[in-house]
Amino acid sequence: MTFKTLAISAAVAVTTLLALPAHAQFAKSEEAVKYRQGSLFVIGQHFGRIGAMVNGKLPFDAKAAQENADIVAAMAALPWTGFGPGTDKGAPHKAKPNVWTEKAKFNEHAQTFQAEAAKLASAAKTGNLEQIKTAFGPAAQSCKSCHDAFRNR
Amino acid sequence: MTFKTLAISAAVAVTTLLALPAHAQFAKSEEAVKYRQGSLFVIGQHFGRIGAMVNGKLPFDAKAAQENADIVAAMAALPWTGFGPGTDKGAPHKAKPNVWTEKAKFNEHAQTFQAEAAKLASAAKTGNLEQIKTAFGPAAQSCKSCHDAFRNR
DSSP, X not given: OOGGXXXXXXXXXXXXXXXXXXXXXXXXXXXXXXXXXXXXXXXHHHHHHHHHHHTTSSOOOHHHHHHHHHHHHHHTTSGGGGGOTTTTSSSOOOBOTHHHHTHHHHHHHHHHHHHXXXXXXXXXXXXXXXXXXXXXXXXXXXXXXXXXHHBOO | OOGGGGOOOHHXXXXXXXXOOGGGSOSSHHHHHHHHHHHHHHHHHHHXXXXXXXXXXXXXXXXXXXXXXXXXHHHTTSGGGGGOTTTTSSSOOOBOTHHHHTHHHHHHHHHHHHHHHHHHHHHXXXXXXXXXXXXXXXXXXXXXXXXXXXXXX
């Protein structure tokens, strides 16, 4: 058993997101900012390692691809709790104000990413690079479209 | 299915740690520092939410305890790859030099934490606060002893 057991379905992730208990919040806005930045950075690192294989910059390693995809899928539900009300201040960050003013649209992006991350983890389980490539594109696009809309450069 | 499916055994985590492929490393030392800081911060947040229940600062919520413990257990193997050779510089951090000069001792602490995190996740699955308390103590102690030995204040 490795990280392959970590993958969760997008539907579950979304349910978890919406059902978060009140005490799952943060003591200070600064902590929420650090939490979302930290979790997104860790996700980005593991996602990037799959991307390097997809783009041929690293030799394909099915086991590593699966482990990385499972970490991404397992963590995909986490960052969004760090964008709660009032966390537009408290620490330097790159989130645009519309994260808070267009919350429904932002949540939709977050949910799309979780769904694509779950698909990528499923693809990675096959050990087939072509299937991973097919799933990687939309997952990467879900990152980019959210960053374009909600993150300052 | 929620985060309860995320828990992994400590033995597996240690195996993953030791078997990390070369491409699981970081492009720059700065990235390794951000990665370990980010993953440890996320772990700390979820661990702290269990601690608040254990210490009576928050009402006990068995489901939330289990979700938080599963996240901690699932992520417990991650931070240590961010302490590779050369990552004692490249970005501000609080790791003491002995992380790199006493690597075997440091790894032992990391492995103890992973074992205790797995036990805490198992305890949380019971939904029994007393069992969670019993497992929480040694897990918290494993954080503290490593911080005392290897982290600047």
